[in-house]
Amino acid sequence: MxxxxxxxxxxxxxxxxxxxxxxxxxxxxxxxxxxRPLSRHPAQIDWTWDLPPGFPEPIVPADNPMSAPSVELxxxxxxxxxxxxxxxxxxxxxxxxxxxxTEGLAHSVGSxxxxxxxxxxxxxxxxxxxxxxxxxxxxxxxxxQVLIPIFGTDPVELGWSGRxxxxxxRLRAEPRYVELFDAAYPEEEEPIAVRNVVRSLxxxxxxxxxxxxxxxxYRAGDVxxxxxxxxxxxxLFESDALRCSSCHAGFALSDAALSEETGDFELxxxxxxxxxxxxxxxxxxxxxxxxxxxxRPEDMGAFRTPGLRNIALSAPYMHDGSVASLDExxxxxxxxxxxxxxxxxxxxxxxxxxxxxxxxGFVLSDDxxxxxxxxxxxxxxxxxxxDPWFGDPW
Amino acid sequence: MKVAAARSRLVSARGLRYxxxxxxxxxxxxxRRSFGTSAPAAAMVMPLALALPLALxxxxxxxxxxxxxxxxxxxxxxxxxxIRFDARALDRPLDCSARYDQLGTEPxxxxxxxxxxxxHAVRLVGRDGVEVPVALDQDGVxxxxxxxxxxxxxxxxxxxxxxxxxxxxxxxxxxxxxxxGLRFKLGVPFEVNHTDVxxxxxxxxxxxxxxxxxxGRIFLSAVTSRTTEEGKLDLFAFQLASTGCEGDPRRGExxxxxxxxxxxxxxxxFDLASQVVVADLGVLLAETPIVTAASCMGTSSEPSCxxxxxxxxxxxxxxxxxxxxxxxxxxxxx
Numbered sequence: 001m002x003x004x005x006x007x008x009x010x011x012x013x014x015x016x017x018x019x020x021x022x023x024x025x026x027x028x029x030x031x032x033x034x035x036r037p038l039s040r041h042p043a044q045i046d047w048t049w050d051l052p053p054g055f056p057e058p059i060v061p062a063d064n065p066m067s068a069p070s071v072e073l074x075x076x077x078x079x080x081x082x083x084x085x086x087x088x089x090x091x092x093x094x095x096x097x098x099x100x101x102t103e104g105l106a107h108s109v110g111s112x113x114x115x116x117x118x119x120x121x122x123x124x125x126x127x128x129x130x131x132x133x134x135x136x137x138x139x140x141x142x143x144x145q146v147l148i149p150i151f152g153t154d155p156v157e158l159g160w161s162g163r164x165x166x167x168x169x170r171l172r173a174e175p176r177y178v179e180l181f182d183a184a185y186p187e188e189e190e191p192i193a194v195r196n197v198v199r200s201l202x203x204x205x206x207x208x209x210x211x212x213x214x215x216x217x218y219r220a221g222d223v224x225x226x227x228x229x230x231x232x233x234x235x236l237f238e239s240d241a242l243r244c245s246s247c248h249a250g251f252a253l254s255d256a257a258l259s260e261e262t263g264d265f266e267l268x269x270x271x272x273x274x275x276x277x278x279x280x281x282x283x284x285x286x287x288x289x290x291x292x293x294x295x296r297p298e299d300m301g302a303f304r305t306p307g308l309r310n311i312a313l314s315a316p317y318m319h320d321g322s323v324a325s326l327d328e329x330x331x332x333x334x335x336x337x338x339x340x341x342x343x344x345x346x347x348x349x350x351x352x353x354x355x356x357x358x359x360x361g362f363v364l365s366d367d368x369x370x371x372x373x374x375x376x377x378x379x380x381x382x383x384x385x386x387d388p389w390f391g392d393p394w
Numbered sequence: 395m396k397v398a399a400a401r402s403r404l405v406s407a408r409g410l411r412y413x414x415x416x417x418x419x420x421x422x423x424x425x426r427r428s429f430g431t432s433a434p435a436a437a438m439v440m441p442l443a444l445a446l447p448l449a450l451x452x453x454x455x456x457x458x459x460x461x462x463x464x465x466x467x468x469x470x471x472x473x474x475x476x477i478r479f480d481a482r483a484l485d486r487p488l489d490c491s492a493r494y495d496q497l498g499t500e501p502x503x504x505x506x507x508x509x510x511x512x513x514h515a516v517r518l519v520g521r522d523g524v525e526v527p528v529a530l531d532q533d534g535v536x537x538x539x540x541x542x543x544x545x546x547x548x549x550x551x552x553x554x555x556x557x558x559x560x561x562x563x564x565x566x567x568x569x570x571x572x573x574x575g576l577r578f579k580l581g582v583p584f585e586v587n588h589t590d591v592x593x594x595x596x597x598x599x600x601x602x603x604x605x606x607x608x609x610g611r612i613f614l615s616a617v618t619s620r621t622t623e624e625g626k627l628d629l630f631a632f633q634l635a636s637t638g639c640e641g642d643p644r645r646g647e648x649x650x651x652x653x654x655x656x657x658x659x660x661x662x663x664f665d666l667a668s669q670v671v672v673a674d675l676g677v678l679l680a681e682t683p684i685v686t687a688a689s690c691m692g693t694s695s696e697p698s699c700x701x702x703x704x705x706x707x708x709x710x711x712x713x714x715x716x717x718x719x720x721x722x723x724x725x726x727x728x
Contacts, residue, residue, distance in 0.1 A: 061646050130643035138609045138648055140641030143590060148606035151591075154691055162555035162602030164592070194601075195592035258643055267643060293608075294638055295652070295695060 052211025053220040054251045056259035058127035061141055064199045066206065069183040072393075074204025076180055077197055079392040082170055083150070084111035085159035091149065091201070094120035097390055100310030100381075101208065106321025110157040117155070117286055119321045122314050124384060125307050127206035128257040130267050134319045135289040135303045137267050142202035150197070164194045171197070210309045210384040211251070215375070226378055232368075233375025241362050244333070253308040253379075269302035270356040273337025273349035274318055281353045284345050287320050300354045310385065312377050326376050330369060336361025475518065475528055475666060477564040477576065480728065481509050481546035484676035491551035497618060497676055498630075498684035505552030507617040507629060509675060510603060512582045514541045518568050519575030519662070526573075528566040535596050536561040541582055543597035544673075552619050555602055576664035576671070576725070580634075580706065581613035581656035587636060588648035605635045605692050609648055612692075613655065614706070616675055618684055630684040632702045633691040638713075653694060653713030657706055660717065661725045672726045678705050 047066035049057050060066055077083055078091045089111040095101040101123035108116040118134065131137055132145040139145045149157040151164075160167050171177045172192050184200055185191035215234065217225035226234065238245045247270060249255045258265045269290040275283045283289060283301040290299035303319045317323040323332060332338045336359055337350030349355070364372070384390070481488035484496055488509055495501045516528040530537040536545070542564050549556035564578075581587075582598065591604040591611075603612045614634040622628050638652030661671070681701035690699035694710040703710035707720030 059644065059646075131641065136607065137640040138607075140643040140648075141646035143646075144606070144609045144641075147591065147601075147604065151601045151604060152606050153602075154607075154689075160601065162557070162600070164601050193592070195590065198590075198592050262644075265643065267640075292693070292695075 051209065052216055054216075055209065055211050056251070056261040058206055058209075059258065059260055060127075060206065061143065064143060064202055066203055067184065069180070070185075070200045070203040071207050072204075073177075073180040073184045073196075074200035074202070075390070076176065076393050077201055078204055079394060082174070083158055083167075083197075085163060085166075086111045089158060092392065095123055096120075097387075098313075098385055100124050100210070100313045100385055102314040104315060106316050110155050111159050112156045114155040116157070118319065119316065122306070122310060123205055123208045124210035124309050124381070125252050125257070126208060128252045128259055128307075129254075129304075130256050130258045130265060131304060133304075135269055136293060137269075137290065138293065140267075142205055143198050146198045146201045146205075150194075167197070168192055168194060208384075208390060210381040212383045213309055213381040214378040216381070218378075227374060229371045229374035230378040231375075233371035233373070233378075236368055236372055237375055242333075243358050243360075246358055247305045247356075248308050254305045256304045257307065267304075269299065269304055270359075271301035271352060271354045272303075272318075272333070272359050273352045273355040274322070274332070275301065275338070275340065275345055275349050276347040276352040277345050279347065279351075281355075284320075289319070298354055301352065302354070308376070309379050309381055312380050313385065326373060327369070330364060330372060333359065334362055334364050471570040472529075472567040473570045475564075475566055475568055475573075477516065477528075477666065478670040478728065479544050479546075479562050479564070480670045480672045480726070481562070482672055482674045482676065484674065488546055488675060489551070490547050490549070490553035490556070494618075498679045498682050500683060500685065502620065502685050504618040504620040504630075504684065506547065506675075507552055507554060507619040508556060508602075508615045508631075509546040509617075509673075510543060511580060511614040511673070512541060512543050512597070512603070512611060513564065513578045513580060514583050516540075516542065516564055516566070516578040517576070518571075518573040518666075519577060521572045521574050525575075525577060526568050526571070528564065528568055530564065530566040533565075535559070537565070538595050538597060539586070541586065541598065543600065543603075546673075554619075573666065574663060576661045576666075577659065579656050579658050580723075581636075581654070582611045583656075584636075584651070584654065587611050588639070605633065608635050608637060608639060608692050609641070610636050610639065610651075616678060618675075618679075620685075628685070629689065630679075630682070630687065631689040631691050632678065632699075633689075634706065635692050637692060637694060655694075655708060655713060657708060657715060657720065658717065659707070659720060659723050664725050668727065669725050670728045672724050674722060674724065677724075678702060678722050680705070 047068070049066075051057065078095075081087055081090045081093070083090050094103045094108045096103055101120070103120040105119045107118070108120045110116060121133065126132070126142065130140065132139040132142065133148075139148075150167075151158075151161045153161045171181075177192060181191040181196060185196050188196070214225040214230065218231070218234075236242055237248075245253075247255050247268075250257060255268050271281075271289070277284055281297075281300050283291075288300055290302040291297070312326065315325060317326070317329050323329050323338075335350060337348065337352060337355060339348050339350065340346050350361070483494050486492070486494070488506055490506050493503055493505055495503055497504055516530065517525040518528060519525045527540075530540065530542055532538060536543050536559075543561060544564070545557075545559060545561045547553040547556040548560055549558045586594075586598060587610045589598065591599060591601055598611065603615060604610075605612050612633045612635050614632070617629055617631040617633075619627060619629050634655055636651040636654050636656075639648050640650055641647060642649045664671075679702075682698060687698040688696050690696050690702050693699065694703060694708075694713065700710045704716065704719045706722045707716055708714070709716050
């Protein structure tokens, strides 16, 4: 099993009615004399990651350390529809565990009915993402991203802009939250505060680590974990002819991932030739990628490389959900860019001048295609999408 | 100690109509002053004068360089200053409960939804041409360090998601002297602009003035609302923020912005006793067809941004300051 087992054990101990039997194992951290002695809460117990083979430790901000109670609080908040102003939506409404925390839609719909320009992105291994959402070099920590669904007005998602005190009042009315916040942030006089909503949602999301797919088990030495077709698909995926793994690289299958062990790192965004609506490389308005924030012409259509675990569960594909199936994804890359033949987005993405030169096209036999699809299927981590530790606690 | 300080701030915060969160992680600061009631601007001129210890300006100023440095030597007498701001729609005062038909390029019936902006680096210029920083009163709500939030919406009428409090004047102290000019910057300094809104002290804790996608504050929020013929709510929003920002994923921080979009405003002749600074929504929107134009929010590339940027003194394309085109603020009789 490859999940942060040790941490969850702590969560279980904390949640037990017998109190906190593990306290004798606590030790004081040097230089943290402002923290209270560990007399009643396990929040300061050192967090231990129990990671899948080959997974390095994620970067955790110093001002939001991992702790079992914080994760458990975050899980409650994540699955609580009271986290929308209207009481109709939780984070999990759009980030559904069974779909690897996606929704199966090209456009999610916020709690007021306003459609979102994007569908819910998978949260698998989000702890490792150097930047969050599809093409935003500003959002470099989960604590910053969490604010968008809670407070965003364009579009409205959970609807709390300017109403943070109301949110806190609502949470205070739930007795379980009084206990959960107190356990997670015991050093604070008034722990039920929006900043701790944000912090705990971030710590919960950092535990959403997926690395127990058949492909992972195969790589860890279980040669029977993959079918012959999936093994062949893996070889093709990593081949010089296809070059998929030059961007879908490393343990996270994304060159946008970093960890405590990463050396030099640069945020990378790529144009894969999905569109060329004006013959000069433009992507459709509202979906111009990194260009929207940088204004640099060469950033047109550049998006972050998503990780690929559970990819068979996270259709539709690409930033705008404009590719319905993995079969069509292969068509797009095999052609070296997509041809849109009609409509307002017509144009040949293959000729996009800003396209990453590695998207050069390739030829697939029917057998190759079937092998690649078998490989994609073998990236599904059944434990991840069914694990009750990530599920609805209410 | 730490816990006790946090509690006392929380208790005092509850006295405010527009209560703000206690922020136990940050250093203690000046006690809150209860002027959350929507008093008219004139009533908010507070005779602080010598009663305000200079040391007050230092509270929390490690976060906000540049504040309170103008005290000079210990022997210098300080004088209180109040710089009044008026929010107008051309010849009318801005009010959440009023209707307007002269905003934008065509007559259309609209209400106000939001009108707030942040200023920092407020300075007075002496007759000798020397500028001195105004050490802002640290009121725990609107003014902190070098930053002040001016708020002209009272949460009533069409100002949905607003708050009852108003803040229509900058108050502080300067060394006693003869001042003839006023300078300030529209916006929030970089050093505090990209901090966590949920863990910040007022006035940087306002979630409705935080632009999540850009991870920074909205410097100016000017929003009108109207009801369409189909009965739908239709907003036109100009929300100015730093753009082109980039973060460092290892540090989890924003490190630079290619278009800071802060604006230096300079009134070489400004009489504190007889003049106010008018912030005019009518002038701002004079070239904008607010029914058909796309909102200009957190971007400068939207075509609708061009005249709006120009009127606050920025070039939308380059992000450069263009002081000669700044007409949004003007010095005027009250």
